[in-house]
Amino acid sequence: xxxxxxxxxxxxxxxxxxxxxxxxxxxxxxxxxxxxxxxxxxxxxxxxxxxxxxxxxxxxxxxxxxxxxxxxxxxxxxxxxxxxxxxxxxxxxxxxxxxxxxxxxxxxxxxxxxxxxxxxxxxxxxxxxxxxxxxxxxxxxxxxxxxxxxxxxxxxxxxxxxxxxxxxxxxxxxxxxxxxxxxxxxxxxxxxxxxxxxxxxxxxxxxxxxxxxxxxxxxxxxxxxxxxxxxxxxxxxxxxxxxxxxxxxxxxxxxxxxxxxxxxxxxxxxxxxxxxxxxxxxxxxxxxxxxxxxxxxxxxxxxxxxxxxxxxxxxxxxxxx
Amino acid sequence: xxxxxxxxxxxxxxxxxxxxxxxxxxxxxxxxxxxxxxxxxxxxxxxxxxxxxxxxxxxxxxxxxxxxxxxxxxxxxxxxxxxxxxxxxxxxxxxxxxxxxxxxxxxxxxxxxxxxxxxxxxxxxxxxxxxxxxxxxxxxxxxxxxxxxxxxxxxxxxxxxxxxxxxxxxxxxxxxxxxxxxxxxxxxxxxxxxxxxxxxxxxxxxxxxxxxxxxxxxxxxxxxxxxxxxxxxxxxxxxxxxxxxxxxxxxxxxxxxxxxxxxxxxxxxxxxxxxxxxxxxxxxxxxxxxxxxxxxxxxxxxxxxxxxxxxxxxxxxxxxxxxxxxxxxxxxxxxxxxxxxxxxxxxxxxxxxxxxxxxxxxxxxxxxxxxxxxxxxxxxxxxxxxxxxxxxxxxxxxxxxxxxxxxxxxxxxxxxxxxxxxxxxxxxxxxxxxxxxxxxxxxxxxxxxxxxxxxxxxxxxxxxxxxxxxxxxxxxxxxxxxxxxxxxxxxxxxxxxxxxxxxxxxxx
Numbered sequence: 001x002x003x004x005x006x007x008x009x010x011x012x013x014x015x016x017x018x019x020x021x022x023x024x025x026x027x028x029x030x031x032x033x034x035x036x037x038x039x040x041x042x043x044x045x046x047x048x049x050x051x052x053x054x055x056x057x058x059x060x061x062x063x064x065x066x067x068x069x070x071x072x073x074x075x076x077x078x079x080x081x082x083x084x085x086x087x088x089x090x091x092x093x094x095x096x097x098x099x100x101x102x103x104x105x106x107x108x109x110x111x112x113x114x115x116x117x118x119x120x121x122x123x124x125x126x127x128x129x130x131x132x133x134x135x136x137x138x139x140x141x142x143x144x145x146x147x148x149x150x151x152x153x154x155x156x157x158x159x160x161x162x163x164x165x166x167x168x169x170x171x172x173x174x175x176x177x178x179x180x181x182x183x184x185x186x187x188x189x190x191x192x193x194x195x196x197x198x199x200x201x202x203x204x205x206x207x208x209x210x211x212x213x214x215x216x217x218x219x220x221x222x223x224x225x226x227x228x229x230x231x232x233x234x235x236x237x238x239x240x241x242x243x244x245x246x247x248x249x250x251x252x253x254x255x256x257x258x259x260x261x262x263x264x265x266x267x268x269x270x271x272x273x274x275x276x277x278x279x280x281x282x283x284x285x286x287x288x289x290x291x292x293x294x295x296x297x298x299x300x301x302x303x304x305x306x307x308x309x310x311x312x313x314x315x316x317x318x319x320x321x
Numbered sequence: 322x323x324x325x326x327x328x329x330x331x332x333x334x335x336x337x338x339x340x341x342x343x344x345x346x347x348x349x350x351x352x353x354x355x356x357x358x359x360x361x362x363x364x365x366x367x368x369x370x371x372x373x374x375x376x377x378x379x380x381x382x383x384x385x386x387x388x389x390x391x392x393x394x395x396x397x398x399x400x401x402x403x404x405x406x407x408x409x410x411x412x413x414x415x416x417x418x419x420x421x422x423x424x425x426x427x428x429x430x431x432x433x434x435x436x437x438x439x440x441x442x443x444x445x446x447x448x449x450x451x452x453x454x455x456x457x458x459x460x461x462x463x464x465x466x467x468x469x470x471x472x473x474x475x476x477x478x479x480x481x482x483x484x485x486x487x488x489x490x491x492x493x494x495x496x497x498x499x500x501x502x503x504x505x506x507x508x509x510x511x512x513x514x515x516x517x518x519x520x521x522x523x524x525x526x527x528x529x530x531x532x533x534x535x536x537x538x539x540x541x542x543x544x545x546x547x548x549x550x551x552x553x554x555x556x557x558x559x560x561x562x563x564x565x566x567x568x569x570x571x572x573x574x575x576x577x578x579x580x581x582x583x584x585x586x587x588x589x590x591x592x593x594x595x596x597x598x599x600x601x602x603x604x605x606x607x608x609x610x611x612x613x614x615x616x617x618x619x620x621x622x623x624x625x626x627x628x629x630x631x632x633x634x635x636x637x638x639x640x641x642x643x644x645x646x647x648x649x650x651x652x653x654x655x656x657x658x659x660x661x662x663x664x665x666x667x668x669x670x671x672x673x674x675x676x677x678x679x680x681x682x683x684x685x686x687x688x689x690x691x692x693x694x695x696x697x698x699x700x701x702x703x704x705x706x707x708x709x710x711x712x713x714x715x716x717x718x719x720x721x722x723x724x725x726x727x728x729x730x731x732x733x734x735x736x737x738x739x740x741x742x743x744x745x746x747x748x749x750x751x752x753x754x755x756x757x758x759x760x761x762x763x764x765x766x767x768x769x770x771x772x773x774x775x776x777x778x779x780x781x782x783x784x785x786x787x788x789x790x791x792x793x794x795x796x797x798x799x800x801x802x803x804x805x806x807x808x809x810x811x812x813x814x815x816x817x818x819x820x821x822x823x824x825x826x827x828x829x
Contacts (some may be wrong), residue, residue: 189689190690190695191686191690192697194682194683194686197672197674197675197679201672201673202671202672202673204668204669205669205671205672206671208661208669211683211738212652228798269672269675270674
């Protein structure tokens with residue numbers, strides 16, 4: 001009897017170790033929801049759940065792009081600035097219609113992504129340095145473009161994107177959900193997705209296998225920036241005003257956190273799309289729980305720090321296994 | 322009295338006995354060659370001498386006293402300096418600062434005395450043939466001059482022993498001569514020098530004695546002049562001249578038949594790259610296995626990579642089936658039908674985190690997809706075919722490649738190459754680090770592929786494997802073709818003779 005228990009214990013432990021970084025985030029969400037159902041008044045109300053989903057949507061969209069970049073062993077610090085740039089362009093082009101305004105902000109994202117991608121893939125800069133340039137410069141440009149003023153948005157089309165409903169759920173949430181599906185499909189089913197994982201897993205090997213490594217990297221940074229610009233224009237639509245100095249501030253950190261907590265390793269070669277969504281939801285729930293229990297945002301930030309450390313520590317266990 | 326003496330030293334790493342009872346003696350003023358192939362234990366011995374590793378067993382005597390160096394700093398303080406292949410100084414600091422780093426001359430108030438430092442640096446470096454402005458950043462100097470600065474620095478720290486690890490690998494011939502004159506001066510000052518290199522000509526020019534290591538053991542030590550080049554090579558490679566006559570070490574059979582009158586499937590013409598490759602020219606016909614022979618650093622891997630578009634070239638052309646690859650890139654090379662199996666499987670071959678399926682399908686993703694969406698059915702068909710043909714042992718196509726044995730990883734890599742339908746297969750050490758069974762399987766696979774009409778280029782440090790596997794052998798030394806073995810001359814004796822042959826008078 002004793003021998004069997006000794007034999008089974010290590011396998012149990014190792015199973016937990018492989019299981020925890022992959023699915024730990026879902027467990028944490030379940031625990032947090034259970035806690036809130038019991039202890040937080042009005043948690044399980046439609047209005048509260050709606051608010052949570054609306055707030056998390058932009059972070060999810062940015063984190064999707066970030067997950068792709070991190071999957072190539074990179075990082076993109078410029079996402080917040082891209083959001084600001086997209087936001088600043090909306091009021092400028094809204095006179096030509098909603099479509100023109102949206103296109104303008106998407107093109108801005110595309111341009112920033114192209115610069116990031118070229119700097120990383122062709123010039124060979126480290127991603128953190130390459131994207132730092134537009135992290136700083138992008139927001140500066142956005143403030144200049146918008147004259148440093150907060151501009152109210154009254155266009156009904158934009159307002160519908162930000163606060164409209166479709167089949168009982170906010171349009172914003174539908175868009176985020178659709179993007180999650182698209183990115184998940186790209187990662188799992190497309191040539192681009194598989195190449196991305198190979199480039200992140202072993203770049204010299206991918207090069208020797210004849211993969212278009214530079215093109216893959218450029219495409220990844222462009223995708224990430226375009227997703228960030230979508231998040232930026234949706235934020236404008238939701239807040240009903242464009243403020244280039246505030247939109248997307250510090251979102252790069254929330255996005256990286258969501259990706260890492262969701263089980264995507266910073267060492268590249270792996271992208272967890274659903275995990276990233278769960279990571280974003282978990283961080284949102286932590287903040288919401290803290291606020292509901294009258295703990296300030298600084299306490300929430302500290303709690304987030306602890307979660308990041310736990311997530312990274314658990315992932316480390318797996319790689320040294 | 323010996324300057325430095327290592328007695329019966331052993332060092333074991335998990336799974337490998339890197340040094341096994343090795344002894345080594347260095348006299349004052351002696352230039353001592355330390356030679357051996359990859360994995361022979363040279364670097365481990367150097368690291369034991371310099372305090373990077375602690376030996377498991379054995380003793381180090383330095384200037385007659387038993388010593389042990391706990392850290393590289395200890396060895397350096399005691400007067401043992403090392404100069405590595407890559408210069409390890411600070412490229413962004415000035416030449417003078419680098420030279421005096423940590424020992425800067427001070428003035429009356431304890432500040433660095435710049436004027437004196439620069440004046441002294443100029444004087445010292447002049448002796449080493451470096452005339453550059455000492456206020457320049459070190460990184461802006463040519464590599465040879467940087468190495469001289471490193472050497473000057475090493476000698477300045479009252480060095481009694483200087484260890485040089487392949488010091489000439491990135492030097493121009495003229496710089497090599499400057500280095501040698503410095504070595505001769507150090508020799509005159511009674512400084513002992515351990516000289517690690519694979520270049521025969523250099524060894525015989527500058528070294529008095531030699532120690533040969535193989536598989537962690539000492540196989541020979543003595544005066545270099547008493548040892549013929551051919552003996553030196555055979556001791557390094559571990560092949561007794563007489564023993565080699567026996568045949569059948571490997572799974573390789575006889576020669577391959579090539580279709581009569583068939584043109585070459587691969588033609589390599591005049592590949593040149595800085596100091597690494599000089600006018601490498603050869604061709605491969607369909608169904609033929611051409612071996613690339615030579616010692617470590619002879620340019621074999623560089624040649625393979627250059628053909629595959631993964632090594633920068635200054636000149637030369639690569640033709641596949643008569644079509645020239647203009648400015649070869651890896652992408653173009655793969656499309657043209659060139660498949661490269663790199664020497665370092667883990668670093669450049671497999672993607673350890675991906676599955677067997679993803680690794681095999683990696684290079685044929687666009688062929689198995691429609692509108693950018695992959696078809697699992699088509700991929701599975703390819704994966705199944707190669708998994709059974711190469712007898713890849715895995716729990717299934719979904720297993721992580723990183724969890725497979727070395728032999729199976731190699732087979733996965735070969736499967737990826739074969740899936741691209743190549744015309745030419747370039748194999749760099751295809752059987753290194755894999756078990757005996759897998760080795761035999763890989764060897765017979767190479768046979769089969771050649772029989773099917775592929776052109777194969779084979780690099781192997783295992784002389785038997787190279788000779789028995791190849792129809793012809795092109796011998797490289799210092800990045801240039803120095804010999805060509807065909808027909809009855811494809812033997813280990815001829816291979817060694819060709820490797821050892823003295824270079825024609827170099828125009829230095």
